[in-house]
Amino acid sequence: MRVTAYSDYALRVLTYAGLAGDQSVRIKDIAERYQISQSHLTKVVWRLAQHGFLETTRGRSGGLRLARAPEDINLGDVLRKIEERRSLVECFGAEGACVITPACAARRMFREAMEAFLTVFDQYTLADILARRSALAQALALELPDAP
Numbered sequence: 001m002r003v004t005a006y007s008d009y010a011l012r013v014l015t016y017a018g019l020a021g022d023q024s025v026r027i028k029d030i031a032e033r034y035q036i037s038q039s040h041l042t043k044v045v046w047r048l049a050q051h052g053f054l055e056t057t058r059g060r061s062g063g064l065r066l067a068r069a070p071e072d073i074n075l076g077d078v079l080r081k082i083e084e085r086r087s088l089v090e091c092f093g094a095e096g097a098c099v100i101t102p103a104c105a106a107r108r109m110f111r112e113a114m115e116a117f118l119t120v121f122d123q124y125t126l127a128d129i130l131a132r133r134s135a136l137a138q139a140l141a142l143e144l145p146d147a148p
Contacts (some may be wrong), residue, residue: 003079009036009044010082011075011129014053018070018130019137021145024063033140044082051081070130076122 003011016030027045031038045064048054055067066073098104130136137144 004083005040006044007079007082009034009041010048010078012036013041013044013048013064014066014073014078014126015129015136016140017054017064017066018126019133019140019142019144020065022065023145024057024061024065026063033142047082048078051078053078066126070126073126074122075124075126075129076118076120078126079118079121 012034013030016033017025027038027041031041045054045056049056049064049067052067053073054064056062056064101107133144
């Protein structure tokens with residue numbers, strides 16, 4: 001089991017936005033801090049906003065921020081909604097099923113393994129990722145906003 005780069009980027013965006021608190025942040029800044037593609041992040045941000053994890057504002061003074069409190073963003077929920085293709089093996093995909101799929105008992109095992117993997121993430125929220133705010137901010141060379 002592994003988290004895809006797309007899901008990894010989604011968690012990074014949420015982490016960055018969570019560190020910013022109520023302040024709006026720009027995709028450009030997130031891409032620079034993490035040293036990843038701005039165009040990839042744009043797709044990730046769009047998807048996170050589509051599923052209600054982020055609020056986005058377009059335009060010159062636009063940006064993004066969390067749409068919910070970090071403790072209300074469940075990581076299992078994020079992964080389930082962000083990943084279009086959660087197939088561990090070919091027989092779960094829409095295209096090109098394996099030739100033994102109709103007779104294969106392993107499908108159930110793979111399905112259970114995937115659910116067990118996601119169940120671990122169901123136990124955590126974005127607040128858990130943000131638990132070491134100061135260390136995260138330092139690693140990203142960010143100044144944390146003043147706490148309300």
